[in-house]
Amino acid sequence: MEKTTTLNLRVSPNVKQSAESVLSKLGIPMSTAIDMYLNQIVLTGEILFVATLLKTPASVNTAMMTNEEIHAKLQKGYADAEAGNVTSAAKVFAKIRENH
Structure with a gap:
């Protein structure tokens, strides 16, 4: 053809x-x-x-959280960052790909 x-x-x-x-x-x-x-x-x-859409874990799905829960998670994140308790984005994305 x-x-x-x-x-x-x-x-x-x-x-x-x-x-x-x-x-x-x-x-x-x-x-x-x-x-x-x-x-x-x-x-x-x-x-x-x-x-398919990737399923967002409930622990980070802000659509399922109250404003207070979001605020608490943000505060914990800020505290972790200030304490040096961090992971590189490359490692996080590699783990996400590994799990899907």
């Missing part, structure tokens, strides 16, 4: 570069990969990955 439609996409430059790197190793042009993905949607009638 001849390709006659142009598809313009806006994506994060980092995502594009990372995807191109992987696809290059596989010997697949980006346009072919996108075409393959769209064909799979047509063939299966579904998106082939799960799209």
Whole structure:
């Protein structure tokens, strides 16, 4: 089947570069990969990955807290920071990824 439609996409430059790197190793042009993905949607009638929201732990979900609980958590955070009881963001995010 001849390709006659142009598809313009806006994506994060980092995502594009990372995807191109992987696809290059596989010997697949980006346009072919996108075409393959769209064909799979047509063939299966579904998106082939799960799209879900991460569940926020109740201990940090401010939507489930009173103003007093939020204030107490903030005060504890300030006290921990002043005492040097801190963890780098990189370690925190690595742990979150590990658990999901």
